[in-house]
Amino acid sequence: MVLFNRTPGTGGTIMTFVQIIDCKTSRFDDINRLMDTWVEQTRGKRTATHAVVGKDHSDASHFIEIVEFPSYEEAMRNSNLPETDKIFREMVALCDEMPTFTDLDVVRDEQLYAANVRRFFETIAVKGELPPLDDLIAENYHDHDPANEQDTMGMDAMRREIGMWRSGFDFTFDVEDQISQGDRVSTRWTWRGTQTGEFMGLPSTGKNVVMTGTTLFRCNEEGKIVEGWWQYDRLGLMAQLGALEGLEQ
Secondary structure (H helix, E strand, O other): OOOOOOOOOOOOOOOOEEEEEEEEOOOHHHHHHHHHHHHHHOOOOOOOOEEEEEEOOOOOOEEEEEEEEOOHHHHHHHHOOHHHHHHHHHHHHHOOOOOEEEEEEOOOOOOHHHHHHHHHHHHHOOOOOOOOOOOOEEEEEEEEOOOOOOOEEOHHHHHHHHHHHHHHEEEEEEEEEEEEEOOEEEEEEEEEEEEOOOEOOEOOOOOEEEEEEEEEEEEOOOOOEEEEEEEEOHHHHHHHOOOOOOOOO
16 A cells, blocks of 8 residues: 555655555455555656565454655645546545554654664774673674685674774764665665774774775664675775885875
8 A cells, every 4th residue: 555645734844754544344355455556557656765564463354554745745645646636536445544644743753673683883983992782793793804714703703893993993883875675774884994003914003994885784683783794895995004105006
């Protein structure tokens, strides 16, 4: 199912907009096929960004759809599509009773896995002693880093890996983008550091350096990080530290 906004509103400040569609039907398979038709017919025109359909655990004829839009105005654009009006009338005919619609301006939207990942980047960059990571990383954590010959396995090994970076630099992470889907969170970040100690055999230079990268984390049902894949510009970092001088032609 998709959003069919039938309730007038006042618009206002642009914010994420959600509609809840509540219906009862014994012909859900027919409605599902109808919605597939709508998706095909409105390709490139619809404005919905996310839709979830749920079936009542205690009533197999009761369905609820939650549909998200960037704003109320975008929802109105979707509602005014001629394809939407046609499909809406056909959908009503398949329902046991008239569907109900609830319009919501979202005032809080918390992606819990993404928030935990963001906190991980903040925590490993704090000055002083490395805080405990027990509430962020699982004991059986598995780390994939192309700069390491072997994967890092386990909480203790990951703490040592983080410690190597912390002993070489004072650094911070700026989270530029995050995308969360299912149990995976992808983060594009910018790392800024000052070399304050030895790193990869290089003595401290005091240089300020910058590196960009992306990390994909997998989280478990508790929200802890259980696996990570890193991609970052380590060659560029080493060049900034002067490690490549003399190797350039």
